[in-house]
Structure formats: structure tokens, C-alpha cells
Amino acid sequence: MILYRLRCNDDHEFEGWFRNADAFDTQRDAGALECPLCGSKDVAKALMAPSIAKGREVAVPAPAAQAQGEVPTEIQAMHPAAQQAAELKRQLRALRRVVEENCDYVGDRFAEEARKIHYGEVDARGIYGESTPEESERLRDEGIEFGSIPWVRDDA
Structure with a gap:
């Protein structure tokens, strides 16, 4: 590496x-x-x-x-x-x-919240949470930019 x-x-x-x-x-x-x-x-x-x-x-x-x-x-x-x-x-x-x-945890509502931010329905802010592979693909298709981070536990 x-x-x-x-x-x-x-x-x-x-x-x-x-x-x-x-x-x-x-x-x-x-x-x-x-x-x-x-x-x-x-x-x-x-x-x-x-x-x-x-x-x-x-x-x-x-x-x-x-x-x-x-x-x-x-x-x-x-x-x-x-x-x-x-x-x-x-x-x-x-x-x-x-x-x-520095970001708001939105849990499994990540795709929904990302759309609201992208389309100006709510103020822009940093969010994190979970989405299914299908939800992630739909976000990409809509041109909504986001990233995935390997979530390493503190005890791992």
C-alpha cells in the first residue's frame, strides 16, 4: 500500500x-x-x-x-x-x-435527507448515515454527490 x-x-x-x-x-x-x-x-x-x-x-x-x-x-x-x-x-x-x-447523524434516512439538501428543501449541512446499495445508486443517478467511508469501530 x-x-x-x-x-x-x-x-x-x-x-x-x-x-x-x-x-x-x-x-x-x-x-x-x-x-x-x-x-x-x-x-x-x-x-x-x-x-x-x-x-x-x-x-x-x-x-x-x-x-x-x-x-x-x-x-x-x-x-x-x-x-x-x-x-x-x-x-x-x-x-x-x-x-x-461535525455532521448530523440521520440513520437510515440518509438518502431522503441527501435529496432534501441537494434540491434546496432544507439548509445545506454535513450528514452521515446508512443507505442501501439501491438507494445509493438512485442518488448517483440523480447527480447527488456523496461518499462512502469504511466505518472502523474504536474497538476493532
């Missing part, structure tokens, strides 16, 4: 994990990448400090380490693949906390 620092055309920066360097290009060319802040699909790699491994240790790329502080000792002691998985889980948990603190 490779962690890239990404930037959209509105200069929003965020991170993305990719299986390899070609996976980023494939996803970008297919329009599968989008900015989590504004939804722009014009996404490119941003400059970042290189990650250099020493021996069997794997360094966390500088932007992730700087944004979240030092990498916990228990992660540093793991096999490199386990380190990457643990770091990804840590980042997903942090993202979950940000969403929970």
Missing part, C-alpha cells in the same frame, strides 16, 4: 491509500477519485516528504505523522504490513471522530 498526499483544483489537501503507483493513475483517469471536502474530481498528487524505511521498520509518510503526532510505539513494533494496516485503521478512526463531531 502507498499513502499519497493529494490536492484538488481548489487546493484542498487530503490523503489516499493505493495498492501501487499505477492504482492512483487508474483511479484518477477513471474519475473515481474526489476531494472529500468539495467533491472535485480534479485530483493530483501533492508534494510530500519521502518515506524512507530503515531495516524492517517502515516510516510513516511525513504529512500523516505531522498531522497526527508521533506513531504509537505498538505500531512501530509491528511487521511492516501490519504497521500500514494499523496506521490506516487509526486514520479511519480519526476521520470517524471528525465526521461524528
